[in-house]
Amino acid sequence: MASLFGSLLSFVLLYKYAALFLIVFVAAVAVPIPSGAVIVASFVFAGQGYMNTIAVAVTATAANIIGDLVGFALARRYGRTVVERFGWKKIMQAPFVARLERRVAAHPVITVFVTRLTTSITPVANLIVGFAKLNWRAFIVADVIGQTIETGLNFVYGRVFGETWTYVSPITEKFGYIVVALAALAVIILWRRHSHHKAATADGLDK
Secondary structure, eight states: OHHHHHHHHHHHHHHHHHHHHHHHHHHHHTOOOOHHHHHHHHHHHHHTTSSOHHHHHHHHHHHHHHHHHHHHHHIIIIIHHHHIIIIIHHHHTSHHHHHHHHHHHHSHHHHHHHHTTSTTTHHHHHHHHHHTTOOHHHHHHHHHHHHHHHHHHHHHHHHHHGGGHHHHHHHHHHHHHHHHHHHHHHHHHHHHHHHHHHHHHHHHHHO
16 A cells, blocks of 8 residues: 555656546545545645645545546446346345435435545445435535535645655545445445344244
8 A cells, every 4th residue: 555655646746636636536436545645645745835735626626526426427327236236136135225225315415425524435425325316416515515625624634744644644544444344344244134134034934
């Protein structure tokens, strides 16, 4: 991860805003790369005179929003079908998935807004709200507000930590990945419990 992070920073220093846009966009769609740390680093570079603060803010925010829209659109249109083709059809048809989708649909703005503040889990959230067929207008409003605030936090983060960002940013990114892993583990556990309960119910009926 450290070598990847260093390569991304070199890419940004070499190609500046085009590189920043590409990195953030790809991460927002679905690829697990440390885009949040790259944004913070870009603000640090801006403070050092290598980049422009406003240009970094506009580029990062636009890339995040556009990437989120692409990821959401793909999940909304093809997500469930693709997941089911990969052998997860039974999971997608499980009652707890339906309950999760209903809860997301009941609180769409809060779900999208909160998950914008942690770049590592944003693609996962886009997948879930896409499955739930979330209204486009609600998604866009929550996404724009959340990503704008996240960019502001990254700006403050970069300016407050300054030279120490190289030590702190990777830690926060790893925390985001841990959250994603725990969420995946929770889904697996719930699925196993559902399967065991279904099997026990079937055995009871047979008797």
